[in-house]
Amino acid sequence: MINKIPTLYSKTTSSMKHSFIRQILKVTKGVPGMISFAGGLPSPETFPKDLLADLFARVIREEGDEVLQYGASDGDRVFKEIIKDFEEVPYLSDDEIMITVGSTNGIYYFTRTLVDPGDVVVCEAPGFPGSLAAMEACGARMIGVEMDELGMIPEQLRKTLSDLFGRRRSVKFIYVIPEFQNPTGKTMDLDRRRRIIEIAKEFDLPILEDQPYRELRYTGERIITLWELARTEFDDPKLVTIAKSFSKILGPGLRLGFAAGPPEMLGPMVKWAQKTTVSPDCATQRVTARFIAKGFMREHIKKIISLYRPRRDAMLEALHQNMPGGVSWTVPEGGMFIWVSFDGGVDTDALFERAIAQKVAFIPGSKFYPEGTGKTNEMRLNFSYSSVDQIHEGIKRLAGLII
Ligand SMILES: Cc1ncc(COP(=O)(O)O)c(C=O)c1O
Structure with missing residues (x-):
C-alpha cells in the first residue's frame, strides 16, 4: 500500500479548496423539516422524465x-x-x-x-x-x-x-x-x-x-x-x-x-x-x-417558468412581509436567486449556524467573493427548489433570527 500519495500531489491539487456550497448541501440534505434556500438546484418537478x-x-x-x-x-x-x-x-x-x-x-x-x-x-x-x-x-x-x-x-x-x-x-x-x-x-x-x-x-x-x-x-x-x-x-x-x-x-x-x-x-x-x-x-x-x-423545449420552458415565477413572487412577498427595516434585496427578472443585504450588525457567516439549527439554510454572501474581498452582511437565497408554502415558512424562520 502506498501511503505517500498525498505527498505526490501537484501544487494545484494541494491548493484546491473544498467547495463550501457542496459542504452545505451535504449538511442540509435529507434533514427532516429542513427548508433549504442554499443550493442552486432546479426543482426535480421540472424534469421531463417520461x-x-x-x-x-x-x-x-x-x-x-x-x-x-x-x-x-x-x-x-x-x-x-x-x-x-x-x-x-x-x-x-x-x-x-x-x-x-x-x-x-x-x-x-x-x-x-x-x-x-x-x-x-x-x-x-x-x-x-x-x-x-x-x-x-x-x-x-x-x-x-x-x-x-x-x-x-x-x-x-x-x-x-x-x-x-x-x-x-x-x-x-x-x-x-x-x-x-x-x-x-x-x-x-x-x-x-x-x-x-x-x-x-x-x-x-x-x-x-x-x-x-x-x-x-x-x-x-x-x-x-x-x-x-x-x-x-x-x-x-x-x-x-x-x-x-x-x-x-x-x-x-x-x-x-x-x-x-x-x-x-x-x-x-x-x-x-x-x-x-x-x-x-x-x-x-x-x-x-x-x-x-x-x-418540446419551448413548451417545457413555459412550464418551468410557470412553476418558478410564483416561487419568486412568494419569496419577494415573504421578504416584504417579514423582514425588518435595514434589510434590502434584489428583484430578479428571472433565474433562481435573490440577494439580500443587511445595513449592518448582521454577520451572515455567524447567522448561518443559527439558521441551520432552526432548519432553514442559505449561503452566506462572503462565499461568493474572490478570495479576500468578501463582505459579511449579505446572503444568497434560492427560490426554485422550495414550494411556495416552504418559502413563506422559511423566510419567516430567517426573519425571526434577525429581528
Ligand atoms: C452562472 C453559472 N454558470 C455556470 C453554471 C454551471 O452550469 P453547468 O451545470 O452547465 O455546468 C452555473 C450553475 O449553477 C451557474 O450558475
Missing part, C-alpha cells in the same frame, strides 16, 4: 450504431444544427459552436486556452464560485469588480484594468454573467452591455459571457446577449464567447451545454476536449436534439 425516457429508448434503438460509438470532440453535427435553429443563429458556421459537458466544461476549456498560472481574470464581485473555482484550477488569479443594481460597474472595470495594466499584470479576459446573475439575480441592461463591450475593446480583452439562466425570464423584455451585440452592433465576432447550458432547462445531470465564439477560441478548446472528455455523451446530444426538434 419524454426523456421515451426519447432515450428510441435514440438507442434507432441510432444506436452511431450514438454508442465514439463521437466528435466538438459535438454532434445534427445537434449543432438543431441548436442553431433553436437559438436563431442559422448563419453560424460549425467551427463557431462547440458542444460541452455542461457549461462548466466550456468555461474550463476557455480558461485553459488562455490562462497560464498567475494570469488575471477579471470578474464580477460577488460572482459564481463554481466558475471561479474552475478558473483557479487553471492557475487564474481572480480579481473582482464591484457591482451596482445593473451588474459590473463600467467605471470600476476601467479603473481595475488600468491599475492591472499599469502594474504590468497579465490580464487574459473578462468574465460576466449578464442575466439573472448568480448569486445576485441582477441583469445588465442594454446600455450596460454596450459599455462593458466598449471597455473590453479599449483594453483589447476577450469576454466570456456565461448565460445559463437566459431562458428563465419571468418579467421584462429579453435583451440581446453581449455575444450577439459584439457581432452585430460592434461588428466584432471575435470579442465574445458565450457559454450556455441545458442544466436549468432540462436537467443538470445530463451534463450538456455549448459554447459559441470565434474559431480562434473554439479550435484550441476542442483540442483540450480531445484530450480530456473526448466527446460529450453522444446519446444525450441526440436525445436533446429530438426534444428540441419535436417542439
Whole structure:
C-alpha cells in the first residue's frame, strides 16, 4: 500500500479548496423539516422524465450504431444544427459552436486556452464560485469588480484594468454573467452591455459571457446577449464567447451545454476536449436534439417558468412581509436567486449556524467573493427548489433570527 500519495500531489491539487456550497448541501440534505434556500438546484418537478425516457429508448434503438460509438470532440453535427435553429443563429458556421459537458466544461476549456498560472481574470464581485473555482484550477488569479443594481460597474472595470495594466499584470479576459446573475439575480441592461463591450475593446480583452439562466425570464423584455451585440452592433465576432447550458432547462445531470465564439477560441478548446472528455455523451446530444426538434423545449420552458415565477413572487412577498427595516434585496427578472443585504450588525457567516439549527439554510454572501474581498452582511437565497408554502415558512424562520 502506498501511503505517500498525498505527498505526490501537484501544487494545484494541494491548493484546491473544498467547495463550501457542496459542504452545505451535504449538511442540509435529507434533514427532516429542513427548508433549504442554499443550493442552486432546479426543482426535480421540472424534469421531463417520461419524454426523456421515451426519447432515450428510441435514440438507442434507432441510432444506436452511431450514438454508442465514439463521437466528435466538438459535438454532434445534427445537434449543432438543431441548436442553431433553436437559438436563431442559422448563419453560424460549425467551427463557431462547440458542444460541452455542461457549461462548466466550456468555461474550463476557455480558461485553459488562455490562462497560464498567475494570469488575471477579471470578474464580477460577488460572482459564481463554481466558475471561479474552475478558473483557479487553471492557475487564474481572480480579481473582482464591484457591482451596482445593473451588474459590473463600467467605471470600476476601467479603473481595475488600468491599475492591472499599469502594474504590468497579465490580464487574459473578462468574465460576466449578464442575466439573472448568480448569486445576485441582477441583469445588465442594454446600455450596460454596450459599455462593458466598449471597455473590453479599449483594453483589447476577450469576454466570456456565461448565460445559463437566459431562458428563465419571468418579467421584462429579453435583451440581446453581449455575444450577439459584439457581432452585430460592434461588428466584432471575435470579442465574445458565450457559454450556455441545458442544466436549468432540462436537467443538470445530463451534463450538456455549448459554447459559441470565434474559431480562434473554439479550435484550441476542442483540442483540450480531445484530450480530456473526448466527446460529450453522444446519446444525450441526440436525445436533446429530438426534444428540441419535436417542439418540446419551448413548451417545457413555459412550464418551468410557470412553476418558478410564483416561487419568486412568494419569496419577494415573504421578504416584504417579514423582514425588518435595514434589510434590502434584489428583484430578479428571472433565474433562481435573490440577494439580500443587511445595513449592518448582521454577520451572515455567524447567522448561518443559527439558521441551520432552526432548519432553514442559505449561503452566506462572503462565499461568493474572490478570495479576500468578501463582505459579511449579505446572503444568497434560492427560490426554485422550495414550494411556495416552504418559502413563506422559511423566510419567516430567517426573519425571526434577525429581528
Ligand atoms: C452562472 C453559472 N454558470 C455556470 C453554471 C454551471 O452550469 P453547468 O451545470 O452547465 O455546468 C452555473 C450553475 O449553477 C451557474 O450558475
